[in-house]
Amino acid sequence: MSQEQENRTLNQQETVEGIRWNESGLLPAVVQDAGTLEVLMFAYMNPESLRLSLESGQTWFWSRSRSELWHKGGTSGNTQAITSIHYDCDSDTLLVKVVPEGPACHTGETSCFFREIPLNTSAAAPVAKAAETEPSANLADSGRFAVLGELERVIAEREAERPEGAYTTYLFDKGVDKILKKVGEEASETIIAAKNKDNAELRLEVSDLIYHLLVLLQERKLPLDEILEELSARHERPRRD
Template sequence: MKIDVTNLKFDDKGLIPAIVQDVYSDEVLMLAYMNGESLAKTVETGYTWFWSRSRQELWNKGATSGHLQKVASISYDCDGDALLVKVDQTGAACHTGHRSCFFNPLWNEGEGRNLPVPEPDNESIYGVLAELYRVILYKREHGGEKSYTKYLFMKGQDKILKKVGEESAETIIASKNNSRQEVIYEMSDLWYHCMVLLAYHGITPAELLHELSGRRSKENNSKY
């Protein structure tokens, strides 16, 4: 498949920056560079290829680690000097093992102050929720006849809300039973259905965490 690159502005080294974004969660995963050849191979194979400025060679992202990036779409900005590549990411995008290369906190919104915002590791609650959210979005679009997630979206908002209510009640009962294991089990069901509800409204887990972080950063934690 040939593509028209006449509107793209490669730099004097024949390169153009490519921002890689998760197609399901919209999380920015990495920044790399493409030249004409790597862009063509990306389109041809359906997986990301980049130009390594340090090694001066083409590289297929994930070919060694198995953390491949299946391309969903490629677009360019208003000036034609940057690409946005949306991908279905397998595993971690960063060579450090983080899902995203952008894991070093520099500044966080909150009255103009620098705040310590530790990045959760891959086993953190955010990593689990982000992965669950990706699965929910995938199942919504590609789930088969036996997919419960697909079934919920097909039934619509009322069904999803009913399940959130049911799981809330079951969590309350588990708590009243003073059963730690029951609370864990029922709360897990509740969280899953809440994540489905978020996906229904197009809200990502990151948006909730941002809201919680904003409340935490308020002076004297007044929101709490």
């Protein structure tokens, strides 16, 4: 195990130990689509299911009705690849952001929250209108790329505040040469995973590569928006073939 992996494991253990499990040893987990930010489902985790989720990169939960662990999508194939896990200020609820492979609900609906209670007031209408008309703060914050905008924001925050023990702080403290080295390592590991035709490993390595590229962009003060604008401009140019 590399030093980086050891540090990551230690941080995970410290976090899990600080979580406030309820009297049944469980924790509510809200699952949200990392791209659309739609709430997909609500379930419970225990320490073992959280450990499995962290190790596998996919969601595992504890079934209260069956009193057993269950891997979301293990039977149906509708798995959820985890992009981040947050816990609230009271350390008693998890927010799990995922990239879903299929519908979250057993009914086949995208979200378990597909049934709406009609409101008897129009108070919500102005809010809905504002949400439809206001432009996004930047390109990375819209739609399926929202997780990139959030990650870019967190990385910038880490660079400014340099919280002790954070891996991102370590990278900025070491400087651009260390960051470039990590980009090269992750690119090589991405190539190896692709050559091995291991999509589970490829997903993890590409995620690591994107993260380190965002750290590099922050170090160089090159906004992700400019990358997206460049890609958009290339797409709009007339094809020569």
